[in-house]
Amino acid sequence: MQNGLNKITGMDAVKYYIISFGCAMNKADGMIMEGILLKSGFAKVKSPEEADVIILNTCNVKGPTESRMVHYARKLSSTGKPLVVTGCMAVTQKNLLKRYSKVFLGPRAIDKIVNACSYALRGIEFSCYHGEPIKTCLPTPQYTGITAIVPVEEGCLGSCTYCITRFARGKLKSYPLNSIIERIKLYIRKGAKEIFLTGQDISAYGKDIGLTIIDLLEAVTRIEGSFRVRVGMLNPLHVVDRVEELVKVYRDEKIYKFFHIPVQSGSDKILSLMGRNYSVKDFLKIIETVRKAYPYGTLSTDVIVGFPSETEQDFMDTVKLIETVKPEIVNISRFSPRPGTKAANMEQLPKHIVKNRSRRLTEISRRIKYKRNKQLLGKEFAALVVKNIGSWFMARTDVYRPVIISKAKLGAFIRVKVVDATSRGLIGVVLNNISSR
Secondary structure, eight states: OHHHHHHHHTSSSOEEEEEEOSSHHHHHHHHHHHHHHHHTTOEEOSSGGGOSEEEEEEOOSSHHHHHHHHHHHHHHHTTTSOEEEEEHHHHHOGGGTTTTOSEEEOGGGGGGHHHHHHHHHTTOOEEEOOOOOOGGGSOOOOOOSSEEEEEOEESBSOOOTTOSHHHHHOBOEEOOHHHHHHHHHHHHHTTOOEEEEEOSOGGGTTTTTTOOHHHHHHHHHTSOSSOEEEEOOOOHHHHTTTHHHHHHHTTSTTBOSEEEOOOBOSOHHHHHHHTOOOOHHHHHHHHHHHHHHOTTOEEEEEEEESOTTOOHHHHHHHHHHHHHHOOSEEEEEEOOOOTTSGGGGSOOOOHHHHHHHHHHHHHHHHHHHHHHHHTTTTOEEEEEEEEEETTEEEEEETTOOEEEESSOOTTOEEEEEEEEEOSSOEEEEEEEEOOOO
């Protein structure tokens, strides 16, 4: 394939530029496509102007994100270089991008990226949306960082009435456990200290292959080496019946005490309209168990405000729930109708009401996070140094709180004392380096 591309371009190596948007899964897809391209003899460049072919790895989970993707497609195509559109929007909203690209590749067909680039360079129309690649077995770029993203599954078992992503990602496909473990081991050998396990719904892992998320996490903690693991999104529907097992496996020091459990609404009526298939009571049961086991753990949740037919009382039920469980992180989205979804055909709320509710919940969430962080003043935690920010460093505590420190070494396991707190994070001092099994 590369020899053929060489003849087309007249160059020793086809130069590519890629930009990825959206969730950790989509960014992992971008890295995998890069690995395939590099293995096939392509060369990466830092700007679209230098490239022979450009890859736009899209996300369209929300309306504003969709508009941003159209903007980037227009901007990148204006360079005159052929554009390959990948990611969710390539499947679900190709019509919005056809004027900028002839080549579209869905999330489940990223192993065809070399073919896609070949067609783009020849100006030939090409679309591929289907395939079943085991992404943990596909190449990845040369790894040189602290954090590595490892997809463990793709798709979901849900039928949420507002979600466009499930049309692009499809039904649940769990990757073989041994391939996940080998991919993590590879990253550890290359120096990774932090592993992000990602997927559309990690809590459903294994339901299609006779395994569970507990099997996955137990296998990961048995890997030798010093590293930390962040577990991705956990749907309450699949957590409620095994939350006791989950908090038990989280006891291992390798797993951050971080729980991303999206509730979406504090109203059972709205949850039913969303097609979420769990109740507020189910969510509260999960959080009560998590908080009891890990009082300082980080709880992250997602909320959609302004869902069709949401009344002021429905919204206040959500506010009450957030004030009750006190999440450290609340990812707030203003409802935006996505094409092809059931919710898009429901009666929409006025935008000014949605905007007002978003602002109110944002301020409430900020105050909660500040109070939760202030509770950690004077406390000591184990932490991993993960990022350099100018002359400062950021570390992640074992309960996944970011803490800013003045002197450290990237990738070092340290012990820190919290000396100040803001709504955004903690400020600490390093007490000493620590060993980790």
